Amino acid sequence: AISHARFLAQSSAGKIHLLHVIPAFSPVLTRGFISDARKMEDYLVNTSKEKLDELSKKLSLAENDIQIHIRSGNIRDEVTKLADELKADVVIVGSRNPNIQTHLLGSEAAGIVRYAHVPVFVVR
Numbered sequence: 001a002i003s004h005a006r007f008l009a010q011s012s013a014g015k016i017h018l019l020h021v022i023p024a025f026s027p028v029l030t031r032g033f034i035s036d037a038r039k040m041e042d043y044l045v046n047t048s049k050e051k052l053d054e055l056s057k058k059l060s061l062a063e064n065d066i067q068i069h070i071r072s073g074n075i076r077d078e079v080t081k082l083a084d085e086l087k088a089d090v091v092i093v094g095s096r097n098p099n100i101q102t103h104l105l106g107s108e109a110a111g112i113v114r115y116a117h118v119p120v121f122v123v124r
Helices: 002-012 034-058 075-086 100-105 108-115
Strands: 016-022 066-072 091-094 120-123
Touching: 002 016, 002 091, 016 034, 016 075, 034 066, 066 075, 075 091, 075 108, 091 108, 108 120
Parallel strands: 016 066, 091 120
Antiparallel strands: none
């Protein structure tokens, strides 16, 4: 998906917004462990930022053509929300090879395709 995003950005003078969504913690699970939950969330955010920074360097694009976003919540909701906020022209997502579980339950990519208000490219 990254190489396709880079190609589109280069061919249309576009910008790339890299997004990582951290699953939200259930309040029931974190009750009594608030400080640990905050430490865990900080760790996840920092790790995500480091990985997205590394990925952005591999894109070989100008620094101002790439922006990193880290959010917490449901993947489908956060991707579609960010696309709306940015008034994105397109969303590009990677998809793993489907298996029986994703066919029966649906995948994150399928949810994004269904609910996004802009075209979505799904790349294997």
